[in-house]
Amino acid sequence: MKAVLKFAVAAAAVPFVILSAGTNAKAQMSMPDACKTEASAMKDMNMSGGGMQMGDMAEHQKATMESMQKMHPAMMQAMMAKDPDVAFVCGMIAHHMGAISMSEVELKYGDDEQAKSMAQKIIDAQKKEIEEMTTWVKDHAK
Template sequence: MNVFVKTSLAMIGATALLSLAPLAASAQEMTYPEKCKTAGMDMSKMGMSSGGDMKMGDMPMGDYQKATMEGMKSMHDDVVQGMMQKDPDVAFVCGMIAHHMGAITMSEAELKYGDDKAAKDMAKKVIAAQKKEIAYMTKWVEKEAK
């Protein structure tokens, strides 16, 4: 059986499982761990406030682009906060938690605005996988971060 067929069968199985389970909390309802936040860090003084260099200006955007960009801007500060942790292991895990939350936001926008069944199925798969990884990483941070 070739790789394409195996991958297709795996995606069909995952899609069937995902369609049976309701999607839990959205990215906006998830909480970035307090231990990942750098106390007293003022993002605006770093020139990295809410979205860093992402200036959209007069660029025309549809509802999908707006939803995705707003979600990504809201996660940007958390990524930077996490990466500023002194412990490299904690910095990595905190940065990845925020990064995964951004992936969920993008996937939710696909589910809301997308039309392609395969793309929507991928978005559902991303959401399920990222939520599981976020839960695991959050538990690790709560245990390991000082």
């Protein structure tokens, strides 16, 4: 698990690669308007502690923020891998770990059965993919 976390940091490279791939990629990666509306409150919030304080958040928001605060540094560290393939795979490991953490928050705090079902499917799929990517990193990272 320690090796997974160490290599998990590269996921931050993925958004940069996708977004720099051209306008077509950007168009395919747009957030739904309802998500943008909810996310607009984030403009005033510094994730390092400024702006909205964690104490002002609902429990599910605190849990999600805590998981994001763990995921982002891991993604940034992985992005620093010199080999682009290793950076990509390691970054995806961190990204998937973040998705699992967010899905666990949904299972704990969510009420909608369809959303909870999606969360469980994400957990199952991403754990399998993390295992595959971890094996790839062991075989390919130098």
